[in-house]
Amino acid sequence: MIVAIDGPSGTGKSSTSKAVASQLGLSYLDTGAQYRAMTWWMITNGVDVNDPAAVATAAAKPVLVSGTDPAGPTITVDGADAAVPIRTQEVTSRVSAVSAVPEVRTLVTELQRSIAAAAVGGIVVEGRDIGTTVLPDADLKIFLTASPEARAARRSGELTGKEAVDVAVTRAALVTRDAADAGRKTSPLAKAADAVEVDTTDLTLQQVIACVVTLVEEKRAAG
């Protein structure tokens, strides 16, 4: 059972995918974490992320390793734990530029396919182009959506103290990132023609998880 979950930022892909994978005994892959890890490596190694040729030349250098246990997914770069540094604002603001470079996408897509092929018990893979490009033969494809207002409110709720930013600022940042991800030439953020769209705006996370679990079980029963 291969489940592809795509959608814009903050629609609940990671939370839903991890919970669904845990409940159903499947592996879990966060492909956004891989693009973030690539971006972090570029920044750390002084590569100009706004220079696609420089990014393309460097893309094969970092060794990315993803752990696929949904109870504790991991990501390392050249053996170093990258789980925390890939979530900084600096990485978030630069990841769309790095992930738009075709050479980066070719390498990361190959890695994702090899991880999915090795997950003999099945896997939930979440990202932007999983149903359209990475795993077009996935058994089930889901495309999560939510209004920009709902997504910004969710994201702002995660930040406290010094980190806290205005909801309007969060909304503007995620709309800008979605536009870059949907507008790039190579495997943009898109809904596959055969994906089931789930609008999560007015659903709780538990309702979204239950909905996706039901869709997977229906697919298994049919299949």
Ligand SMILES: Nc1ncnc2c1ncn2[C@@H]1O[C@H](COP(=O)(O)OP(=O)(O)OP(=O)(O)O)[C@@H](O)[C@H]1O
């Ligand atoms: N249906 C929901 N209702 C309320 N909050 C939700 C819902 N789904 C997810 N959340 C919360 O919204 C935030 C973003 O969720 P999550 O990280 O799963 O989204 P995402 O689509 O993976 O985002 P990104 O693509 O930016 O990584 C989290 O704090 C999560 O707990």
Ligand SMILES: Nc1ccn([C@H]2C[C@H](O)[C@@H](COP(=O)(O)O)O2)c(=O)n1
């Ligand atoms: N399959 C994917 C997954 C992610 N990306 C890019 C675009 C996102 O802005 C960025 C970070 O993803 P997130 O951690 O927010 O899910 O990575 C992509 O191009 N393709």
